Amino acid sequence: MWGKGLVTGLKVTWGHFFGKKETVYYPEEKLPMTERFRGGHLMLDVEKCIGCKVCAMNCPNAALKLTVEMDENKKRHMTSYVHDIGRCMYCDLCIEACNFKALKWDQNYESATYFKEDLIYDAVEEAKNRRDGNE
Amino acid sequence: MATTEKFVLNMGPQHPSTHGVLQVQVELDGENIVGAKPVMGYLHRGIEKLMESRTYQQCVPFTDRLDYVSSMNNNLGFCMAVEKLAGIEVPERAQYIRTICCELNRIASHHVFIGSLTNDLGSATGMIYAFRDREKILDLFNIICGARMTCHYIRIGGVIADAQDEFLQKTEEFINYVPEMLDEYDRLFTGNEIFQKRMQGTSIISKEDALRFGMSGPNIRASGWDYDIRKIDKYGIYGKLDFDIPVGKTGDNWDRYIIRLQEIVESAKIIRQCLDNMPEGPFMAKVPKMLKPPKGDAYHRVENTRGELGFYIVSDGTNKPYRVHIRRPSFINLQALDHMCKGMVLADAVTAFATIDPLMGEVDC
Numbered sequence: 349m350w351g352k353g354l355v356t357g358l359k360v361t362w363g364h365f366f367g368k369k370e371t372v373y374y375p376e377e378k379l380p381m382t383e384r385f386r387g388g389h390l391m392l393d394v395e396k397c398i399g400c401k402v403c404a405m406n407c408p409n410a411a412l413k414l415t416v417e418m419d420e421n422k423k424r425h426m427t428s429y430v431h432d433i434g435r436c437m438y439c440d441l442c443i444e445a446c447n448f449k450a451l452k453w454d455q456n457y458e459s460a461t462y463f464k465e466d467l468i469y470d471a472v473e474e475a476k477n478r479r480d481g482n483e
Numbered sequence: 484m485a486t487t488e489k490f491v492l493n494m495g496p497q498h499p500s501t502h503g504v505l506q507v508q509v510e511l512d513g514e515n516i517v518g519a520k521p522v523m524g525y526l527h528r529g530i531e532k533l534m535e536s537r538t539y540q541q542c543v544p545f546t547d548r549l550d551y552v553s554s555m556n557n558n559l560g561f562c563m564a565v566e567k568l569a570g571i572e573v574p575e576r577a578q579y580i581r582t583i584c585c586e587l588n589r590i591a592s593h594h595v596f597i598g599s600l601t602n603d604l605g606s607a608t609g610m611i612y613a614f615r616d617r618e619k620i621l622d623l624f625n626i627i628c629g630a631r632m633t634c635h636y637i638r639i640g641g642v643i644a645d646a647q648d649e650f651l652q653k654t655e656e657f658i659n660y661v662p663e664m665l666d667e668y669d670r671l672f673t674g675n676e677i678f679q680k681r682m683q684g685t686s687i688i689s690k691e692d693a694l695r696f697g698m699s700g701p702n703i704r705a706s707g708w709d710y711d712i713r714k715i716d717k718y719g720i721y722g723k724l725d726f727d728i729p730v731g732k733t734g735d736n737w738d739r740y741i742i743r744l745q746e747i748v749e750s751a752k753i754i755r756q757c758l759d760n761m762p763e764g765p766f767m768a769k770v771p772k773m774l775k776p777p778k779g780d781a782y783h784r785v786e787n788t789r790g791e792l793g794f795y796i797v798s799d800g801t802n803k804p805y806r807v808h809i810r811r812p813s814f815i816n817l818q819a820l821d822h823m824c825k826g827m828v829l830a831d832a833v834t835a836f837a838t839i840d841p842l843m844g845e846v847d848c
Contacts, residue, residue, distance in 0.1 A: 351676065357670060357671045360667060360671045361608060381625075382626050384625075384626070384629035384644065406541070408545070437544050438633070439544035440629070441540065
C-alpha cells in the first residue's frame with residue numbers, strides 16, 4: 349500500500365520523541381575527554397625541558413617559535429615557548445618527539461577566541477602562572 | 484511567437500547541498516538540465532606541493548586533510564606507499580588495528596553519505612539519525628587516538644599507540660548495534676515511498692559509462708562492476724578475511740544508496756573477524772626517526788570509502804619526498820556529474836551530487 353513506508357518512518361521518529369535523549373546540555377554539562385585527547389594549549393614542564401628544540405623541528409607547520417638562552421654553566425634554558433594555535437594541526441608530533449616527556453596537552457577543547465592574536469600564547473609564561481597559582 | 488533561451492544557474496560554492504565549496508554551472512532549459520559543469524579549486528591548498536617540503540613523517544597529517552571524513556584510509560594509503568618504498572615490514576597486530584580503524588571509518592563515511600543524501604532530499608530528520616550513529620564511531624576514534632576526524636593515527640611502520648581494551652570492547656558493542664541501526668534506517672528511509680520515487684531510475688550510469696569515466700569505489704560497483712581494491716590487491720590482511728563485494732544492477736541513484744548500506748554490513752563483518760583473530764605483539768615496526776627511503780618510486784593504492792586512492796611517491800634518497808602525486812577518487816568520480824544530470828530536472832541534480840559523494844577536500848587536494 350502506498351504510504352505505508354511513510355507511516356512506518358513516522359513511528360520511528362515518534363518513538364524517539366518519547367525516548368531517551370541523545371544529547372547533553374552543553375555549557376552546563378560537559379562530556380569527559382579521553383586520556384589521549386589532543387587539543388588545547390601545550391603544557392610545558394620547564395623542569396624537564398632541556399631546550400633542545402626537537403619539538404619545533406618536528407612541527408610540520410612551524411607553529412612553534414622558541415628562544416633558548418645559555419647561562420654561564422653552558423646550560424640551556426627555555427626563555428619563551430610561543431605556540432601559534434592558528435597554525436597548529438594538533439598532529440601530536442611535537443609531543444611524541446620529546447625525549448624527556450616535557451610536553452603534554454592541557455585537553456581544554458574550548459579554544460575559540462574573539463581575536464586572532466589570542467591564539468598565540470607563551471607556554472613558559474603559562475607554566476610560571478600555574479606554578480605561582482599553586483603556591 | 485514567444486521564444487525561450489537557455490539559462491545558466493550557478494549552484495554553489497555556497498549552496499548547502501554541494502557538500503563543501505563546489506560550484507556547479509547548471510545550464511537549464513526551463514526546469515530541465517542541459518549540462519552541468521563542475522568548477523573546482525575553491526579548496527585547493529596545494530597538499531602535493533606542501534609534502535615536498537616536509538619529511539615523510541610530517542606528510543602524514545596532511546593526508547588527514549584530503550578526505551577529511553575518512554582520514555584513517557588516507558593515512559593508510561600514504562603510509563603503505565612509504566612502507567613499500569622503504570621496505571618496512573609492518574607487525575601483524577598493527578595490520579589488524581589498521582583494518583579495524585579503516586573499516587570503522589568506512590562506516591562513518593557512509594553515515595555522512597546517508598545523512599547528507601537524506602538532507603538533500605528534504606528530510607533533515609534523516610541526517611540527525613545518521614550523524615547520531617557516526618558520533619559513536621568518532622567517539623571510538625577519540626579513545627584510540629585522541630582526535631575525532633583528523634586522526635593521524637596510522638603512521639609509517641604501524642600505528643602510534645596500541646588499541647586499548649576499552650576501544651576493542653566498545654567497538655564490539657558498536658558492531659552488535661549495526662543490525663539494529665540498519666533496521667532503523669530501513670524503516671525510516673529505505674521504505675519511504677517519496678525517497679524511493681526520487682531515487683529509482685534517476686541519474687543512471689551504465690556499466691560502460693562507469694568504466695569510461697574511470698569511476699571507482701561504490702559508484703562503479705553500483706553500475707555492476709565487481710571492482711574493489713581490497714579484493715584485487717589484497718593489501719594488508721584483507722586476503723585473510725572473508726567478505727563480499729556488493730554489486731548493483733542499474734547504476735541509478737537508488738543502487739548507489741543500497742550499495743553503501745550493504746557495505747556497512749560487510750565492514751561490520753570484517754571488523755568482527757579482526758576482533759576475533761587479533762594477535763598479540765608489537766604495534767610499531769622499527770622505523771628510523773630520520774627516514775630516508777632509497778632512490779626510486781612507488782605507487783600504492785587502497786580502497787578508500789570513495790574509491791581507489793593512490794599515492795605515487797618519488798624519492799631522491801633524502802628525508803623528504805621529491806614528488807608526491809595523489810590519485811583522488813572523488814576528483815575522478817565527479818567527471819560523471821554532467822552525464823548524470825543531463826535530461827534530469829534541477830531538483831535531481833542535488834541527488835546526483837549526493838550519490839556521487841564527492842568530498843571537496845579530496846577533489847581540490
